[in-house]
Amino acid sequence: MNDHYLKKLDRVTAILTQLQSKSVVRAQDLAEKFDVSIRTIYRDVKTLENAGIPIVGEAGNGYSLMEGYKLPPVMFTKDEVLSFITAEKLMQKFSHQSLGDHYQTAMEKVRSVLKYSDKNLIQNIEKQIDVFNFHTQPEDSLKNVIPIILDSIADKTQLTIEYQTVDARVSTRTIETVGVFFEFNFWYIMAYCTLRNDFRQFRIDRILKISKTQNPFLQEYGQVNDYRKKSHNQKEKAKLLVDKKIMSHLVNSKRYYGLIEEVETSEGVELTFETEWINDGFPRWLITFADYATVLEPERLRTRLNELLTKMTERHQ
Structure with a gap:
């Protein structure tokens, strides 16, 4: 052939x-x-x-x-079987706990159709793979929250949630879910909030109660990433000069804080950001590597950074 x-x-x-x-x-x-x-x-x-x-x-x-037509079980290649093992390890560490049981059941079905030699391969190699998570997993008050959220997306029905903000205020919201996403060790809902008449994201571990309603929504919202890119606050430009030797430690976080340009110079790396967190989140992140960075602009970022550093010094004297 x-x-x-x-x-x-x-x-x-x-x-x-x-x-x-x-x-x-x-x-x-x-x-x-x-x-x-x-x-x-x-x-x-x-x-x-x-x-x-x-x-x-x-x-x-x-x-x-054709409906009702059945085929023999799909056979997997050796490389596919090895990828399942790795994926299972990742799911154990990074999936939300409400998905864990469902994924384990799905993997049992996959294992059931493997050849005898592939089952032995899994037993021999699965203990040789592990994933070490740097962050501790957040404790959620609800254990079955993501399946409820996914059901609401599939059925296009509104959810009612009781939500606790970072400053411990609790409010009841009716939302139309666009999707869920995982970022910086937390799961979030992206949704249209009927109380605010706008799109909001809600951290899942701060949801105290959740229930599906019988109220449908007809709006087609598109993909979750379309809304994560949108900002509800005015962004401000910030520019830093950063020592080259620290750059490898900023690979992921610099994108999160709004990096739009990176230029290498003889004095270091000039990083330009557009951020809506110029007064709080951005300078607090900058503190973590401030001994390797110089604020080029704006002046009020430099002032805010000095204020935070002064408070830190006073607190720990």
Whole structure:
């Protein structure tokens, strides 16, 4: 069998896997995924139909497997099995506890269809992989919160939450959830808040009560990342000159605090930010490496930094 037919066989098998895992698969998406023409995908689908696979649909509208048709369990490659082990370790450390049981059940189903040799591979190697989390996991008052949130997204129904802010104030909100995201060791909801008539993010470990309502919402909100990029406060430009030897420690945090430009000079690295936290969050972050940085602008950032440093010195004298 020549290389052309081997590639075709791999592609046709992968298309069958896509049909098993999704309700509808578009030829255009398959063509982009496998870097071939749409006409090639049409021929591949015809190959599956000739092999007796009952495919419903047609070119231009998408394809799906006939309802009720069952296929033998999917077989996994050795590399895929090893990736499952690593993913399981990551999920154990970084997934929200309300997802843990569901993921464990899903992994048990995956393990059940593995070959005997692959099951032995997992047993032999899973103890050789571990993930050490630098941060402690936050304690949530609710244990099943994320599945409730995901249900509300799927059903497009409003949620009612009792939420505690950082200064311990508690309020009741009705929200329309856009999505959830994990950032800096915390899970957040991005949602439209009917009380504020605007989009807000809520830290999940600060939710005291949550319940689904019967109230539907019809608005299509798009993707969660579309809203995380938006700011509700005016941003201000800040510029720092930072010693090169500290740069490796700022890889992730500099993006979070609004980095827009990075220029290496003979004196160090000039970092330019656009931030809405110029009075509090930004200078407090700057304190963590202030002995390696110089504030170039604005002047009030330098003043605020000195105020914080003076308070720290007075408190610890």
